[in-house]
Amino acid sequence: xxxWTFRCYLxxxxxxxxxxxxxxxxxxKLLAKLDTRLRFLQQNPRESWKRPxxxxxxxxxxxxxxxxxxxxxxxxxxxxxxSGQMEYTFVLAATEKGNKFVPLSTxxxxxxxxxxxVADRSRARDCDxx
Amino acid sequence: MIAxxxxxxxxxxxxxxxxxxxxxxxxxxxxxxxxxxxxxxxxWSQKKLAEVLGKPQSxxxxxxDPDYGKLSVQTLLEVAAALDVxxxxxxxxxxxxxxxxxxxxxxxxxxxSFDVAQxxxxxxxxxxxxxxxxxxxxxxxxxxxxxxxxxxxxxxxPMVSFLDFATLRAPTAxxxxxxxxxxxxxxxxPFRAFRRTLDLQSAGAEAPAVxxxxxxxASPSAFPAxxxxxxxxxxxxx
Numbered sequence: 001x002x003x004w005t006f007r008c009y010l011x012x013x014x015x016x017x018x019x020x021x022x023x024x025x026x027x028x029k030l031l032a033k034l035d036t037r038l039r040f041l042q043q044n045p046r047e048s049w050k051r052p053x054x055x056x057x058x059x060x061x062x063x064x065x066x067x068x069x070x071x072x073x074x075x076x077x078x079x080x081x082x083s084g085q086m087e088y089t090f091v092l093a094a095t096e097k098g099n100k101f102v103p104l105s106t107x108x109x110x111x112x113x114x115x116x117x118v119a120d121r122s123r124a125r126d127c128d129x130x
Numbered sequence: 131m132i133a134x135x136x137x138x139x140x141x142x143x144x145x146x147x148x149x150x151x152x153x154x155x156x157x158x159x160x161x162x163x164x165x166x167x168x169x170x171x172x173x174w175s176q177k178k179l180a181e182v183l184g185k186p187q188s189x190x191x192x193x194x195d196p197d198y199g200k201l202s203v204q205t206l207l208e209v210a211a212a213l214d215v216x217x218x219x220x221x222x223x224x225x226x227x228x229x230x231x232x233x234x235x236x237x238x239x240x241x242x243s244f245d246v247a248q249x250x251x252x253x254x255x256x257x258x259x260x261x262x263x264x265x266x267x268x269x270x271x272x273x274x275x276x277x278x279x280x281x282x283x284x285x286x287x288p289m290v291s292f293l294d295f296a297t298l299r300a301p302t303a304x305x306x307x308x309x310x311x312x313x314x315x316x317x318x319x320p321f322r323a324f325r326r327t328l329d330l331q332s333a334g335a336e337a338p339a340v341x342x343x344x345x346x347x348a349s350p351s352a353f354p355a356x357x358x359x360x361x362x363x364x365x366x367x368x
Contacts, residue, residue, distance in 0.1 A: 003235070031142070032151035036159050037196075043235040044163070048170075052195050070197055130139040 003042045007089040008127035009113050017078070017127050020093040030071045034078070037069050038129050046082075060107035064091075064114065077101065079110040089117055089124050133225035149224065156231045159196040160239075161206070166194045167239040168213050182212040214243035 008015030014022075017034075024030050041049055049065070057064045057079070067078040067090075075097070080090035091113035094106040101107065116123045135143070142148045169179050180190040192198045193209065203219060210217040222230065233239075242248070 028142075028145055028147035029151040029154075032148055032155045035142075036152070036155035040159050040163055040196075040234050043233070043238070045236070048166070048236070052197060128138060130136050 003086070005084075005087045006038065006042060006127045006129055007083060007087060007117075007124040009089065009091040009117060009124045015125060015127055016090055016093060017129075020078070027071075030076075033069050033071055034067075034076070035130070037067060041067065042129065057107075061110065064107070064110050077106075079106065081114050083117060083124075089114075090127065091117065091124075131223060131225045131229075133228040135228060143224065153227060155196075156227070158199050160231060160234065161201060162194050162196040162198070163234060164239040165209055167236040168215065168241065169194075171236065171240045172213070172243075179209075179212060183208055215241045 008017050010016075011019060020034075021031060037053060041053060052068060055066055055068060057066055061079070064079050064081050067080070069076050074095055077094045077096050078090050079092045079094065080088055083089040092106060092110040095102045103109075113123075143152065169176070174182075176190045176194070177187050180187040183190065193201060193205065203217075206217055206219075
């Protein structure tokens with residue numbers, strides 16, 4: 001089955017998803033939730049990426065999208081963008097509360113990282129999604 | 131059964147809380163995605179499926195939400211009935227589960243609705259199928275298995291007619307697989323025994339595949355030496 005290649009923005013050579021996993025390493029249920037959500041998206045066509053699993057962002061976050069999942073009443077978001085044919089790059093993990101990202105600088109940071117990756121592909125690498 | 135996984139994934143599975151959550155998430159997400167795949171492959175909107183189910187569209191929207199997680203077996207049975215597919219609920223080993231969840235693409239999740247063409251009534255070949263299945267499921271080495279299957283095939287006249295021994299040795303697993311498919315179509319018999327053989331051999335056995343070829347089916351008289359051969363006579367004639 002042909003699938004998407006997921007790439008991850010690098011922060012000090014650690015990819016953004018692994019950094020998120022490290023932050024949440026004590027919560028296996030949350031880790032399994034992200035792993036499963038990504039695997040299903042990876043094998044499904046872009047047109048089927050829609051709520052509640054995924055959403056396209058606008059406004060400050062225009063050009064970006066978010067993988068969405070909820071755990072223990074916390075809305076988790078992994079922001080990224082289509083970076084090529086069947087390729088998607090994740091740039092930032094955040095949460096959402098009351099229709100606002102936490103931290104509030106999420107869109108600005110994600111946009112900045114997206115520009116970095118577009119200018120220099122080596123700012124991201126293939127994510128470990130299993 | 132052994133599942134081939136990455137070390138990274140295995141390290142996670144070693145943690146019981148993770149593997150419990152892995153199953154839970156895959157079941158929840160898998161059911162939601164499969165219902166959507168089944169619906170969309172039939173060209174049905176949520177509204178259409180909701181109508182067939184006799185439920186509001188909001189209910190169907192919830193059913194297709196992997197985060198909902200409160201689906202009852204009764205609801206799943208109703209969805210299965212609406213789509214005219216069967217529902218399989220059974221416990222599985224972890225390797226089985228991992229393998230089953232490998233392909234979660236819309237194509238991998240789709241299943242056809244009931245069609246009489248999916249069935250064939252029992253005929254004389256069922257005896258062959260039963261015997262081959264018994265042999266294939268027996269815990270023997272791949273080489274012994276290969277020989278056993280060959281013996282069984284040679285000793286059952288209905289089978290011999292359709293085996294082309296000149297092309298039994300499939301060069302690749304893909305070629306072997308396509309021959310199995312072709313043979314199944316040719317005979318109209320779901321020959322799972324051969325698929326099992328293929329699975330076992332592709333797991334690392336050196337033995338050549340004993341597989342039928344449908345493209346050039348041999349006539350019963352094409353291999354008199356083989357037809358005269360009995361299992362206690364040693365090696366198969368070439």
